Amino acid sequence: AQSVAQPEDQVNVAEGNPLTVKCTYSVSGNPYLFWYVQYPNRGLQFLLKYITGDNLVKGSYGFEAEFNKSQTSFHLKKPSALVSDSALYFCAVRDYGQNFVFGPGTRLSVLP
Amino acid sequence: DADVTQTPRNRITKTGKRIMLECSQTKGHDRMYWYRQDPGLGLRLIYYSFDVKDINKGEISDGYSVSRQAQAKFSLSLESAIPNQTALYFCATSAGTHVGETQYFGPGTRLLVL
Numbered sequence: 001a002q003s004v005a006q007p008e009d010q011v012n013v014a015e016g017n018p019l020t021v022k023c024t025y026s027v028s029g030n031p032y033l034f035w036y037v038q039y040p041n042r043g044l045q046f047l048l049k050y051i052t053g054d055n056l057v058k059g060s061y062g063f064e065a066e067f068n069k070s071q072t073s074f075h076l077k078k079p080s081a082l083v084s085d086s087a088l089y090f091c092a093v094r095d096y097g098q099n100f101v102f103g104p105g106t107r108l109s110v111l112p
Numbered sequence: 113d114a115d116v117t118q119t120p121r122n123r124i125t126k127t128g129k130r131i132m133l134e135c136s137q138t139k140g141h142d143r144m145y146w147y148r149q150d151p152g153l154g155l156r157l158i159y160y161s162f163d164v165k166d167i168n169k170g171e172i173s174d175g176y177s178v179s180r181q182a183q184a185k186f187s188l189s190l191e192s193a194i195p196n197q198t199a200l201y202f203c204a205t206s207a208g209t210h211v212g213e214t215q216y217f218g219p220g221t222r223l224l225v226l
Contacts, residue, residue, distance in 0.1 A: 009152070032211045043116070043202055043217030044155075051212040090154060094211055099145075099170070102154040 002027045002093050004103035012109045013081045021076040021106045023091030032094035033074040035065055038105075039087045047089075050074060061085070081110045115139045116218035118203050124224045125193050133188045133221050135203030142208065144186040145215065146170075146178060149200040158201075161186055193225045 003026045013019045025031055032051055036044040048059025055067045065076045074091060091103040116137045125131050135144065142163050147155040147170075157170030159178040167178060175197060179187045190197055200222050204215040 004154075034214065036217075041219070043219045044204075044215075045217070046214045049212060049214065099157055099160060100155075100215060102156075104152050104154040 002101045004091050004093050004101055006089075006091055006103040006106045008106050009104075010107045010109065012111060015083055015110050015112050016080050019078050019081040019085070019108065019110070021089050021091075021108060023074045023076065023103060024072050025074060025091070025093045026072065027093055031067075031069075031072075031074075033065075033067065034092040034094070034100070035059065035063070035074075035076050036090045036092060036102075037087050038090065044090060047076070083110045083112050086110045116203060116205055116216055118201075118218040118221050120221060121219065122222045124226065126226050127194055129193050131190050131193055131223075133190075133201055133203075133223070135186045135188070135218055137184050137203075137205045137216075137218075139205055139207075139216060140183075141205040141216070142183065143206045144180065145204040145206075146176075146186070146188045147202045147204065148172070148197075149202060149220075155202065158188065190223075190225075193223075195225045198223060198225045 005024045034049045035047040038044045048057050050057045050067045058064045063078050088105050090105050092100045119134045145160045146158040149155050156172050161167050161180045177189045200220050202220050203218040206213050206215045
């Protein structure tokens with residue numbers, strides 16, 4: 001069965017510093033990986049995805065993620081964090097049944 | 113988010129009551145989903161529907177039922193609510209079968225069962 005782990009419940013970073021939100025996955029075949037963000041009182045919003053091709057994927061709001069097959073990871077990154085990036089971030093993998101399996105989420109706090 | 117709407121946004125009910133959560137979409141998508149979100153557990157799939165005549169159980173369907181009234185409408189019912197069904201419920205849609213197809217989420221319904 002497919003699964004996703006986000007090892008950190010909470011990540012704190014100072015504004016202007018780089019941020020990383022970690023994700024590791026387990027799948028039987030080719031991984032199809034996604035990052036979503038949830039702002040307070042809002043539904044999840046799509047940030048970026050990896051399907052195939054270049055291991056570095058760029059997405060919305062200056063975020064990017066690096067697919068690493070040998071480490072089965074898909075970490076979310078941003079070179080310079082903003083206070084407005086503070087939110088709950090979910091990594092997800094798509095399984096053979098074409099349904100999503102979500103990680104438990106990581107709360108990012110960017111401190112001014 | 114405005115393309116996928118959920119009603120009500122907040123609901124308080126008592127144990128044993130039947131309640132219905134509704135989802136509507138204007139994206140023209142065939143596929144619709146119901147998830148629940150609990151702290152530390154992420155989103156878990158309750159039911160999903162690939163078209164009006166297709167309903168499938170997800171990971172945690174016990175205690176829930178659904179109805180796909182039309183392409184644009186997908187309702188979730190709790191036949192006899194219990195306190196551990198207190199959660200944030202999300203409806204989502206997607207267009208098709210491509211593995212890269214993303215899901216679009218509604219704003220959520222916060223349910224409290226007393």
